[in-house]
Amino acid sequence: MATHAFKIxxxxxxxxxxxxxxxxxxxxxxxxxxxxxxxxxxxWKQDGSLTFRRSCxxxxxxxxxxxxxxxxMLACETQALTLKSSTxxxxxxxxxxxxxxxVVDLEPLVESLYAVKPYLITKTPLPTDQERFQxxxxxxxxDGLYECIxxxxxxxxxxxxxxxxxxxxxxxxxxxxxxxxxxxDEGTRxxxxxxxxxxxxxxxxxxxxxxxxxxxxxxxxxxxxxLKKELVREKIG
Amino acid sequence: MRVxxxxxxxxxxxxWILHRLSGLALIFYLLLHIWVIHHLIGxxxxxxxxxxxxxxxxxxxxxxxxxxxxMFHLFNGLRVTLIDMGVLVERQKLLFxxxxxxxxxxxxxxxxxxxxxxxxxxxx
Ligand code: FES
Numbered sequence: 596m597a598t599h600a601f602k603i604x605x606x607x608x609x610x611x612x613x614x615x616x617x618x619x620x621x622x623x624x625x626x627x628x629x630x631x632x633x634x635x636x637x638x639w640k641q642d643g644s645l646t647f648r649r650s651c652x653x654x655x656x657x658x659x660x661x662x663x664x665x666x667x668m669l670a671c672e673t674q675a676l677t678l679k680s681s682t683x684x685x686x687x688x689x690x691x692x693x694x695x696x697x698v699v700d701l702e703p704l705v706e707s708l709y710a711v712k713p714y715l716i717t718k719t720p721l722p723t724d725q726e727r728f729q730x731x732x733x734x735x736x737x738d739g740l741y742e743c744i745x746x747x748x749x750x751x752x753x754x755x756x757x758x759x760x761x762x763x764x765x766x767x768x769x770x771x772x773x774x775x776x777x778x779x780d781e782g783t784r785x786x787x788x789x790x791x792x793x794x795x796x797x798x799x800x801x802x803x804x805x806x807x808x809x810x811x812x813x814x815x816x817x818x819x820x821x822l823k824k825e826l827v828r829e830k831i832g
Numbered sequence: 833m834r835v836x837x838x839x840x841x842x843x844x845x846x847x848w849i850l851h852r853l854s855g856l857a858l859i860f861y862l863l864l865h866i867w868v869i870h871h872l873i874g875x876x877x878x879x880x881x882x883x884x885x886x887x888x889x890x891x892x893x894x895x896x897x898x899x900x901x902x903m904f905h906l907f908n909g910l911r912v913t914l915i916d917m918g919v920l921v922e923r924q925k926l927l928f929x930x931x932x933x934x935x936x937x938x939x940x941x942x943x944x945x946x947x948x949x950x951x952x953x954x955x956x
Binding site: 665666667689754800801802804806807816817820821823824 | 839840843844848915916917918921922
């Protein structure tokens with residue numbers, strides 16, 4: 596008897612007739628194995644057709660975000676035994692179109708990211724032979740913001756995003772605030788531009804799914820509150 | 833292509849769902865309220881007539897429920913306002929706990945006051 600049963604949501608675009616279905620794989624899970632290790636074990640020894648995305652296997656690249664037992668997480672950062680369940684249900688991220696098995700199309704994630712201009716915007720010319728300096732205090736202001744790896748776990752858990760595919764989403768807001776809060780950035784207006792919109796900030800209903808979902812323990816809702824204040828300040832001075 | 837749309841419910845989701853449901857209930861109440869008030873156009877007799885129709889135990893208990901719905905929407909609404917202002921965002925679950933506690937206490941106090949007047953004329 597294997598210690599665990601993995602129920603994996605499968606879909607093969609070449610077999611439309613079969614559609615989406617759950618397939619079960621028994622697996623003897625060893626202490627220390629991550630969900631990604633388990634998926635690899637299944638792919639290598641049981642079923643080579645199982646498809647999922649992973650790159651760094653160390654929580655840096657954000658490729659392996661998926662829904663495990665109903666919660667979004669990074670497969671490479673979660674040890675299977677910590678789930679304390681002998682049945683482990685693995686599904687693709689919610690809200691995004693499934694390409695194959697556990698691989699989703701993250702194009703909408705990237706598109707809404709571009710909308711907030713996720714880069715440092717400066718207007719004053721660079722002092723000669725110098726970098727743009729930042730004091731340790733100014734640098735500390737972007738703690739809890741710069742760590743985002745854009746895995747998509749937050750936005751895929753967000754009901755506002757399910758209802759509006761053009762919604763910028765918590766990942767976009769967090770990234771926007773990362774630059775608005777950066778002392779070197781001079782493009783607050785440019786970052787805010789896309790946010791004051793019906794697909795922007797005002798569609799957040801403070802459901803906090805994004806905070807629950809973030810594998811890096813960041814708080815997009817906090818960023819959303821700060822951005823709302825920024826917009827209101829801009830409007831009424 | 834199929835897109836999955838559900839997520840494990842936690843305190844924040846629960847607060848949001850209850851806020852939506854109580855909001856819908858209040859819209860329904862408001863429509864009823866406007867319909868009742870519009871009888872004023874028909875003069876004293878028409879208004880008294882409609883008020884008489886609501887003067888029964890069922891509607892009195894519904895009124896106690898209505899206060900509960902209003903109180904929930906009020907206190908959770910204040911929680912959402914605080915969150916929007918960036919206050920205690922990291923402690924939203926604690927905020928929800930406080931909102932629920934205030935809601936239950938206020939609802940209880942007002943309900944007792946209302947029920948103790950059930951025999952007499954409402955809101956006199
Ligand atoms: S594989 Fe890179 S974050 Fe999991």
